[in-house]
Amino acid sequence: MAFDSFTAFIAMEGHGPYVWTCYGVFFLLVAAMMVWSWRRHQAELKSCRRVHEAADGSGRGSAQPTPATFTRVKVSQD
Amino acid sequence: MWQIFHKLGSPKWFFGIATRLMPWLLAGALALLAVGLVWGLAFAPKDYLQGNSYRIIFIHVPSAFLAQSVYIMMASAAVVTLVWRMKLADVFVKAVAPVGLVLTFLALFTGAVWGKPTWGTWWIWDARLTSMLILLFLYGGAIALDRAINDEKSAARAVAVLVLVGVVNIPIIKYSVEWWNTLHQPATFKLTEKPSMPAEMWVPLLLSVLGLYLMFGWLACLRMQTEILVREQRTRWVKEHVLARRAG
Numbered sequence: 635m636a637f638d639s640f641t642a643f644i645a646m647e648g649h650g651p652y653v654w655t656c657y658g659v660f661f662l663l664v665a666a667m668m669v670w671s672w673r674r675h676q677a678e679l680k681s682c683r684r685v686h687e688a689a690d691g692s693g694r695g696s697a698q699p700t701p702a703t704f705t706r707v708k709v710s711q712d
Numbered sequence: 713m714w715q716i717f718h719k720l721g722s723p724k725w726f727f728g729i730a731t732r733l734m735p736w737l738l739a740g741a742l743a744l745l746a747v748g749l750v751w752g753l754a755f756a757p758k759d760y761l762q763g764n765s766y767r768i769i770f771i772h773v774p775s776a777f778l779a780q781s782v783y784i785m786m787a788s789a790a791v792v793t794l795v796w797r798m799k800l801a802d803v804f805v806k807a808v809a810p811v812g813l814v815l816t817f818l819a820l821f822t823g824a825v826w827g828k829p830t831w832g833t834w835w836i837w838d839a840r841l842t843s844m845l846i847l848l849f850l851y852g853g854a855i856a857l858d859r860a861i862n863d864e865k866s867a868a869r870a871v872a873v874l875v876l877v878g879v880v881n882i883p884i885i886k887y888s889v890e891w892w893n894t895l896h897q898p899a900t901f902k903l904t905e906k907p908s909m910p911a912e913m914w915v916p917l918l919l920s921v922l923g924l925y926l927m928f929g930w931l932a933c934l935r936m937q938t939e940i941l942v943r944e945q946r947t948r949w950v951k952e953h954v955l956a957r958r959a960g
Contacts, residue, residue: 636757643754646764652829653767656822657753660771663814664927671931675938682945683954710862 721798723940724949730933737930744923751916759913768826770917773900774924776819779847780882782812782928786854787879790872800936802868803943805875806858807935811928813851820844831895839888840896843881850878864943 637643646653684703752770759766786808792801823841824834835841854871861867889898900917901907907914944950 636755646767647758649763649765649767649829652765652825653753656768656771656825657749659821660775660818663818667811667814667931668927671934671938675934675941678938678941679954679957682941682950683957685945686951686955 721796721800723800723803723944724947726800727937727940727953730937734930734933737926737933741923741926741930744919744926746923748916748919748921748923752913752920756913756916757910762830765826765829768822769900770920772819772822772826773917774921775815775822776844777921778924778928779812779816779819779844780885781925782808782815783847783850783875783879783882786812786875787882790875793868793872794876799943802872803936803939804932805854805868805871807939808928808932809851809854809858809871811931811935813848813855815928816844816848816851820848827895836895838894838896839892840885840894843885843888846881847878847885850874850881853878 644650644654688703749770753767756767756770758764786805789801789804792798793805820841823844827836828834854874857874858867858871861870886899888894889896900909900914909917941950
């Protein structure tokens with residue numbers, strides 16, 4: 635351990651605010667990237683599932699009433 | 713040989729490999745980052761000149777290293793997109809550009825905060841800092857250009873050209889500390905020499921760099937999978953994949 639006490643570790647001889655700000659922002663952004671990418675992936679899986687279940691028609695989808703969905707419509711701006 | 717090349721370019725094949733690889737990448741990334749950063753923050757000795765502020769190096773160098781490394785990977789993928797029209801290469805470029813943008817921002821931000829106690833200023837327009845800022849704009853430009861073009865193939869080609877033109881910036885970043893007078897210190901790691909730091913400092917730094925590399929690997933796999941799902945939504949293998957997951 636390079637420090638004598640926990641307080642010294644936090645203070646870092648006056649450099650604490652700089653060091654901890656950097657580590658804070660680093661963890662925040664890395665964690666945000668991980669969570670955001672994961673959630674986007676799950677959302678995309680869900681949307682694929684919905685498309686294929688709807689296409690199946692009488693298949694798996696008919697067992698329960700299909701919930702109302704919003705279909706994305708691509709509008710060309712050309 | 714040609715067959716392997718084709719297989720490598722197949723989104724379905726990649727999807728399967730990535731699924732198997734991702735738990736290992738994530739576990740390795742978290743373990744290496746935890747060891748490297750705790751070691752660097754609490755156990756590495758203090759720098760005799762910069763004091764404790766130098767501990768920012770354990771996140772600054774990995775971020776900056778990855779920011780440039782990701783760009784070189786994107787440029788290689790851009791060549792593949794332009795020459796062989798391989799779909800997976802374009803998927804890679806699109807999936808990792810935002811990650812590169814965040815890493816470049818982190819390198820600039822941690823650098824600025826480190827600069828204040830060390831140089832006495834948050835920012836100066838010197839060669840290293842300015843060329844890194846240009847890297848940030850290149851990432852932003854690639855993302856914006858991709859979003860601006862509706863047609864997938866035209867977007868892929870346009871982005872590939874932009875990324876390739878921007879690659880000229882990479883050697884400028886690398887050699888900026890040697891070509892020009894700059895406040896920035898020279899490279900910490902060189903392939904040809906032993907590091908000038910003691911092992912208690914460079915070993916945790918190396919662990920953090922490797923850890924962030926694996927973290928990037930995990931993010932790249934996940935984001936590429938998402939992009940593949942978007943593009944191949946209506947194919948049979950995606951249907952089997954998503955319906956099997958629900959049943960299982």
